[in-house]
Amino acid sequence: MSRCWKSRPRPSVRLCLPGLGSVVLRVLEVLWVSVCLVHSDSSVVVQKEAQFGVSYLDTVTSHNQTIYSFNHTVSRNKTEGVRVSVELLSETTKSPILFVIRQKQAVLSFQVPLILRGLYQRKYQYTQVGRTLCQPPTLVASETQFFYVDVSTLSSTSVHYQLRVSRVESFTLVFSTFFKYVFPDGVDTVIVKVNSEKNFPCSVMSIQDIQCPVYDLDNNVAFIGMYQTMTKKGAVTVQRKDFPSNSFYVVVVVKTEDEACGGPLKFYPLLPDELLDAGNRSKTLDVVVSPAINSEVYVMGMLFCLGIFLSFYVLTFLVACIENKRSVCDGLISKGLTPPSPYEYGSFGEFYVNFGVFIYLFIYCSCRSMDTVGRCRQESLSSVEEDDYDTLADIDSDKNIVRTKKYLCVSDLARKDKRVLNKKYQIYFWNISTIAVFYALPVIQLVITYQTVVNVTGNQDICYYNFLCAHPLGALSSFNNILSNLGYVMLGLLFLLIVLQRDILHNRALMRNDITALECGIPKHFGLFYAMGTALMMEGLLSACYHVCPNYTNFQFDTSFMYMIAGLCMLKLYQKRHPDINASAYTAYACLAAVIFFSVLGVVFGKGNTAFWIVFSVIHILATLLLSTQLYYMGRWKLDSGILRRMLYVIYTDCVRQCSGPMYIDRMVLLVMGNIVNWSLAAYGLIKRPNDFASYLLAIAICNLLLYFAFYIIMKLRSGERIRCLALVCILFTAVVWGFALFFFFQGLSTWQKTPAESREHNRDCILLSFFDDHDIWHFLSSIAMFGSFLVLLTMDDDLDTVQRDKIYVF
Template sequence: MCVLLQTHSLVSCFRSQADDGSRMLRFCPVLLVLMLASSGANVVVQRDAQFDVTYDDTVTSDNQTIYSYNHTVSRNKTEGVRVSVELLSESAPSPVLFVVRQKQAVLSFQVPLILRGLYQRKYQYTQLGRTLCQPPTKAVAETQFFFVDVSTLSSAGVQYQLRVSRVDRFTLQTDKKFSFNATPSQPQFFRYVFPEGVDTVIVKVNSQKNFPCSVMSIQDIQCPVYDLDNNVAFIGMYQTMTTTAAITVQRKDFPSNSFYVVVVVKTEDEACGGSLRFYPLLPDELLDAGNRSKTLDVIVSPAINSEVYVMGMLFCLGIFLSFYLLTFLMACVENKRYDAHLSNLLCVSGKVSPYEYGSFGKFVKVFIQIDSYCRSLESVGRSRHESLSSVEEDDYDTLADIDSDKNIVRTKKFLCVSDLARKDKRILSKKYQIYFWNIATIAVFYALPVIQLVITYQTVVNVTGNQDICYYNFLCAHPLGALSSFNNILSNLGYVLLGLLFLLIVLQRDILHNRALERNENTALECGIPKHFGLYYAMGTALMMEGLLSACYHVCPNYTNFQFDTSFMYMIAGLCMLKLYQKRHPDINASAYSAYACLAAVIFFSVLGVVFGKGNTAFWIIFSVIHILATLLLSTQLYYMGRWRLDSGILRRMLNVIYTDCIRQCSGPMYIDRMVLLVMGNIVNWSLAAYGLIKRPNDFASYLLAIAICNLLLYFAFYIIMKLRSGERIQCLALVCILFTAVVWGFALFFFFQGLSTWQKTPAESREHNRECILLSFFDDHDIWHFLSSIAMFGSFLVLLTMDDDLDTVQRDKIYVF
């Protein structure tokens, strides 16, 4: 009962310190001495201690020492107070307990200090250094007392060394670098006060040494300060670091207009990607901490202001809206050119009085009126009913010998587009429109959970303060509202705007083509590549979704949501290849369901590769076998124009063809051009499969995307070569698009391979690649990749759209299939 009463008196004493001033601060240690004496302590010694004086002393369970310090705290000047302790005795049965009692806080620690690492491994430290928190004071100048109590339960004497010193450079200055040393048992923290007119700053901590691993934390001005490896993540914002750490701090998050910058050296390096040392886990084993001292530099710089945000947004909008303006001007010029051409035709024919031209609507009206005259100028030798392409689907596909007839047509040595454009246009248009509706449905059901998930990610980052969750370029991550890196999200706007512009261009062409069909124009019915726009609509939608999902990914880029950024890249590559194939093979192109099923399988393997592919030999063997078999089966299907069934007997039939045609008769391939393409395709894909099996790249998603891009480029190059080889030409607009797109792709890939961050490594290792903004102090290299790649994709789509415009007046039975 006596001890409880004394304890209650001591607690009441401490609670009254703030009201009674320094007199009570001096009186409280007396109560502590009385309580300790009544509880069995023999000797309690209180000393008036001085700053910057080293005290060597011995403590036992029978004697305890209280060191009393006083210092003046000023409202206009903040200085730190650091307590340094070293245990001089080599071994002690019990640790020495140090309790530092301040006006508004109590700090306690033991020597030797035991810090726990991975798998509960314990590390012992006999030298400690702790900086005392400095709560703000309202008085101009105030004298405050604090006490350092030293005690132990060891009956043998334990020798220690105590030193309390002032930290003159405790407050960080803007744009001034400050260097210091830290260890796991001697963390450091400093104070920064926002200057007038500065609302956002970037705190950067750098080191020349990768290891030991460290943690940089931003904490509010309050006591206690969490500055040990086992508690630094309890409050504020924090991130691990090897050589670089950077956190953007906003004034609105700190009511006191100031914050602490805390740097802690970790006991182990596994969090930063260091080697994992194996130790047998024994309950009472203490491991040697070794020399884990680290020299670091800290600098606090003002971040960008609101004007830079506005300039960045205007720049982004200006770039992509200029494409809208350019497209509009080109459309006006093209309309005027057609108006002038039609005016000349009307004057020469004398059948229709000249019109006043200048608008697109009048152009369409005049074109309708001179339709009969245009028909007389066409060199089309057959009417719609005499052409093979006019055969109705129902009149053809319901015949009993349909399969044999298709085999006869498609196995001709030289095929023309008219041979593979025999189905009804209305049926084919509906078939290809399914591509658009399916991808629109996929986009809705894919995007909604993605948006919900990334909002949750961003909320977790903001609430927990864990900056290791998201892999930003922290040296160029500009926050806006709840978003941590607004610039990486804004730069994806180009995909959406240019995708929408491409849809508008396709819609305009679709409308013109439908009007031409309604007028039964021979050029629309019998000439050129058959116009089916469903795949174009799907491509434009995929480009817009790529922008949306890339923006979602960059809300919090990390290991678990990488597929948001890559899924529609696979779809874009696949749709472009399908469109290239559809141009010359409109009747036998893949259905939307089978195409999207194959793309879903690709995305499925992408996820498996990231999760299980790293260092997994079995996975790479299985993937390589599937890759090679898929290439062989697809090659066979393409070579025989879809006339081979993909069933269990296909391998037997392939071996039979090889034996009869190549071994017994030594005859060359019937379709030389197709064989060249497929042989090159197989060589490329087998080489990529071998590379993956041997090298096993860590970034499986990029490896898979590289396979898709290589096949697309190979097929595109083959198409261009065969087009020129067949006597066709590339018009000026398409040629300009090809050259422009190639140049932009080159620059885009340069910025892509800068590699400012990577989720394949630890967050600390990823930050080693972080770099400053390079455009308008707002955009980094990856933002420029977003700008250029969106423009390059838009240009690539235009190439596909305009590449065969030279064939619009060429009869389909004169257009070769390749």
């Protein structure tokens, strides 16, 4: 049944013309209304009672308007979608057809052809458009609702179109343009996973609250809710507390272009009025909504994390008890006394004796040494300056004579006053503490801002999470990635406590003029160890900050203190045998600042920039040569205008006039290998130009550290020294842990070098306790491996504690 009538609008226009009488005004108004009525008499409105599942082929012009009336029964306990599909049949039309859908609580309008804008304001037109209507809520068990589809145009010629309205059965959890999900009882968090077999076309997945109309176009899908671009994979964790209606829509929209997902940028002539054909852009998707983990899994994850690292505190305590018992027994035996038998106390008695002895000695050492340490520090800060005087003996006042001997001993390079060196190396700790404060505060502020922007805008493309294993807690989107960094902080603090204990015991030995502490073993300076422990704790803090919102702009937060750790470890290795000539804290941190500066430049400008890579490779090679020269000549050379003349003279005397080998064979072997490695890395960077410049720079630092460490171990064994059991266990344990850690590191669950959609292709599910992913395990293992590496540096020369320094070789 259809009805037809003529619309007769009655416009009223009043003209204000000064000087004209009311009669003239009335005549003009009557004439205007008459013209409007004549024009409107030609506009015809036709209303049709329409049916679901029927295709209507019709025409529309500026002189007629068609209204399709639909009714359907809506049940409170059943969710059903309605799909409106429209196709433009006329090949050319100057004016689009306007479709207005009037529902109970919403109005939805769109035009065909539909014009959407892409990159660089390119315009794409769609002649086939389908929209899914939202279901208005009903309070009764069953209700008949009406909606109307109004079709109109301003085209003077007839425009042909096809309209079809169909029901979408099983609207819940079956892909349409969007679908609805209702939280079941007892489920507070769910994860929505969307999978596709092909990468393109690029799509957008959006989570929106239940409201009409639904924003399901490329140009409005980001207006509300949470959204993310996707190719093959997409995942969003949704919490009930964010949706008062206890339900939400999952909207999937195909974008007009693929550049947002890393697709190719097609070249088109940029004509201002040109419309581009959108083509057949469709995608088949699988949508799965499953309950996320509950609070018990959160608790288990946190207890597991704490348990792992607290066990290292317990293990350290037990080792300290054993070492303390052995030292007490050795002292009693040296005095002719017999230590009590374990059977005298029983198993529990022995434990409490060890526990009591350890606590007593630790408190006693601390109390007795605080005054001593304080006085020593006060003297070093107030009365002793390194540049005030040279502490070399008068007979050996020429440093060139001492430091250029063919075979050097530690006593030759440990001649300066201990107070001077203590002050010099304590500056490392105070400087890195200052750097940490001024670096961490703006970082924390920035990542809080990032997380706030993500939560407010709903843009899931800002942060590169592993969305398949990202468990939110409060305002944090991925709490598990932050929690797993706890190991760096706890193990860094434990290392500081171990160093503090050694520092206290060593100061007590110096106060009682122990000849072994004064003249034997590697000179003990703990400032660099304190700096290393602090750097490990800061690595945990900044890595946690980075994982609040990992992305392209803040990756250097995660790597800055890694550079410092690598640099401090190399400095500590060098300091062991060269305490007098090691770099000062100001020089060392200035060099590390330059490294971080290049890291930032590489991240910003390094991608595909040939000029940058050439400059960096040249600087890398020159820095390697300068450092090699510094190490080979023990600092006894000058960089001035006469350096070229001296270099030519050395080449002439050593290579031309007489063919003699290098004077310092061991050092030359190390430096040649170091130059080969660094020149190779420079060539690799120049040829390959890796996108992840920060990781490339970190690889350079780690390779140099491993090379120097291997050289140190080989030379130590070659010099007839031995490695004690504890240090050997630490070396083997650390090597194994590093191997497993690197395996999990290279799994690559996300990558900020690509687009967010491409990064999600690498996302994977949790593998540990349904709470931690591969990268979390990397955090666990790498923190343990770094702690073990620090222990190796701390204990590897314990076998020399009773050896005279003039019998310990320098290498």
